[in-house]
Amino acid sequence: MSNADCLEAVLIDTILAEKIQGHSVCVAVSGGCDSITLLSIFSGIAKKYDINISALHVNHQLNPKSDYWENFCRHISKILNVNFIAKKVKVDVEDGLGIEAAARQARYKIFSEQSHQFIFLGHHIDDQIETFFLQLLRGAGARGLSSMPRSRAPWGRNGPYIIRPWLQIERRLILDYARQNRITWVEDDSNRDETLDRNFLRRQVLPKVYKKYPDSRPVIARSIKNLADSQTLNQELARIDMEAVDDQKPGLNLIHLKQLNFLRITNLMRYLIFDYSGQFPSKAFLDEVVRQIFEAREDAQINLPFKHFVFRRYRRRLFLCNRERRECPNFVRLWRGQKKIKLPEGNGFLVFKTNSHQGLKLEKLSTKHLKIKYRSGGEKMYVGNSTNRRSLKKIFQEAGIPPWMRTDMPLIFLGDELIWMPQIGLSKKFVSRRGEPALSFHWARSDSLQKGLYFSKKGDD
Numbered sequence: 001m002s003n004a005d006c007l008e009a010v011l012i013d014t015i016l017a018e019k020i021q022g023h024s025v026c027v028a029v030s031g032g033c034d035s036i037t038l039l040s041i042f043s044g045i046a047k048k049y050d051i052n053i054s055a056l057h058v059n060h061q062l063n064p065k066s067d068y069w070e071n072f073c074r075h076i077s078k079i080l081n082v083n084f085i086a087k088k089v090k091v092d093v094e095d096g097l098g099i100e101a102a103a104r105q106a107r108y109k110i111f112s113e114q115s116h117q118f119i120f121l122g123h124h125i126d127d128q129i130e131t132f133f134l135q136l137l138r139g140a141g142a143r144g145l146s147s148m149p150r151s152r153a154p155w156g157r158n159g160p161y162i163i164r165p166w167l168q169i170e171r172r173l174i175l176d177y178a179r180q181n182r183i184t185w186v187e188d189d190s191n192r193d194e195t196l197d198r199n200f201l202r203r204q205v206l207p208k209v210y211k212k213y214p215d216s217r218p219v220i221a222r223s224i225k226n227l228a229d230s231q232t233l234n235q236e237l238a239r240i241d242m243e244a245v246d247d248q249k250p251g252l253n254l255i256h257l258k259q260l261n262f263l264r265i266t267n268l269m270r271y272l273i274f275d276y277s278g279q280f281p282s283k284a285f286l287d288e289v290v291r292q293i294f295e296a297r298e299d300a301q302i303n304l305p306f307k308h309f310v311f312r313r314y315r316r317r318l319f320l321c322n323r324e325r326r327e328c329p330n331f332v333r334l335w336r337g338q339k340k341i342k343l344p345e346g347n348g349f350l351v352f353k354t355n356s357h358q359g360l361k362l363e364k365l366s367t368k369h370l371k372i373k374y375r376s377g378g379e380k381m382y383v384g385n386s387t388n389r390r391s392l393k394k395i396f397q398e399a400g401i402p403p404w405m406r407t408d409m410p411l412i413f414l415g416d417e418l419i420w421m422p423q424i425g426l427s428k429k430f431v432s433r434r435g436e437p438a439l440s441f442h443w444a445r446s447d448s449l450q451k452g453l454y455f456s457k458k459g460d461d
Contacts, residue, residue: 007169007177008041014165015049018151023117024052026085026160028107029076031057031069031186034122036076037178038166042120043080054083054116058107060091062099063190072186085114100196112159123148123164126171129220130201137197143270143280146228170217237264238271250405250423251317257293265290276320277309293318314402321404335370340444343372343410348445350410359438360419360430368415375407381418382427392418399423412441 015021027042029035039055046053057073059066070086077084089106093099111119128147135144151163166174178185194200209216241264245256257265266286273281281289289304289311304311312319331344340349350372354362380389396406401423412420419427422443432438 006173007037007166008045010169011038011041011165012045012049014163015045015051018118018161018163020051020118020163021049022051024054024115026054026056026111026114026116026119027082028111028119028121029055029057029073030188031072031076032122032188033178033183033185034124034166034171034174036073036185037174037183038120038122039076039082040080040181040183043082054085055080056085056087056110056114056119058110059086059088060103060106061088062091062103063188065186065189069186069188076184100198111162114160116160119160119162121162121164122166122174124166124169124171124174125217125221126202126206128167128224129206129217130198132220132224133201133206134197141283142227142230142234145224146231147224149228168221234267235271238268241268242272249317250401251314251319254293254313254316254318257318262290262294265293273306273309273320277307279307281306312402312404315400317400317402319402331372331374333372335372341372347408347410348443350412351442351444353440353442355438355440356435357438357440358434359432359440360414360426361432362437362439364414364430365439371413371415373411373413375409375411379411379418381421381424382429383424384428392421395421395424410443 025042025046027035027039029039042051042053055073055077057070059070063069074084074086087110089110091099091102091106093102131147132145135147138144148164148167149162150165150167151161153159153161177183190196191199192203194203213219241260245252245260245268247253247256257268260268269286269289270280273279285304285306292304292313306320309320309322312321333341335341335352338352340351342349353359375392379392381392381395382389383395392406396403401409409422411418414430419430420441426441
């Protein structure tokens, strides 16, 4: 099979295996040989498979030639009659990640924001092996050593699927095809900078490995596949353990959690943190979290920051939540028949539904307005069958609602009287009888509040 037949056949097999026909696809292009060759071949077969194709270039603005590379990609896309998308990003080189990792993080953030169903990347087996050795030298576990997956959603979340069709193809085959078909590309001069780890491996170390062990590429690729399978099993085990410890209440029950052994808790925490933040924690951080879970006194407070989040402990439960507090003391909205009201600071929505089952008696609205506010201090409410109003502070404490959650919770007032709050519900004196016209309330929290350990996955009615 010729290089042309091989590259195109693998691309077609990927299109069919991933069921990409009839969908929209972005090919990420840097201007280099691999991505431009992928765009060239894909543009020639897209129509046959009813695929709407675009080229996406992320300009990292790190090189004096960055704008030239962007314009080159625009020019090639025009020649190929492909829609072109350019995105400029500011790479945070002060974040401690290093230039390569920070640029990658900025690039994948752009990928995750695209409306296309799939994003194709031109990575090949040589890129994969370089990544494997980089992770090996960093002391990575199965997740890192499994290197780049052939397909996945960005950061494990909703968004375009990342597809790498040529992950089993050698770089030289792509280069040969490009030369034979007179494809033009640009060379990134930073690829010759051997102070960068990847370049040092590519130019100094791996050529010696391949010369000594000429058949080593597929052998190393097989090991990477085995590690990827182990990684998949770790993820599956984390899901099983999460189901075992999740009692559908806010946070995680530490009593249930401690029934797992050290390794399984570490594994579960790793994936919960990733699911919540999009980033995997270091081993040192994980070890500290698990140590405090096991060794801290029952009444001890855990306060471990991770990126923009923090682990906290309250009444034998573990929470992972935003470090920034949402405080909206001046927020006030009147309900005027809307189906939902947007809450401030990314705090989701309040949803209103009329029914004849249970809720606030609609007749109560004939003389007073519903108001949505947040806690400001001194609020009281009738709870259960009590004939006396009780302070919000006491209600929070008895319901086991952690202090840092309390300012997030929207409150509903009828006139000046507090009648409803999340996790407590509607004050009984205002509840309708079955068959009476009624209005129910539901707090539809934002994704960031629903995910991970902050709240259970159930809503608040």
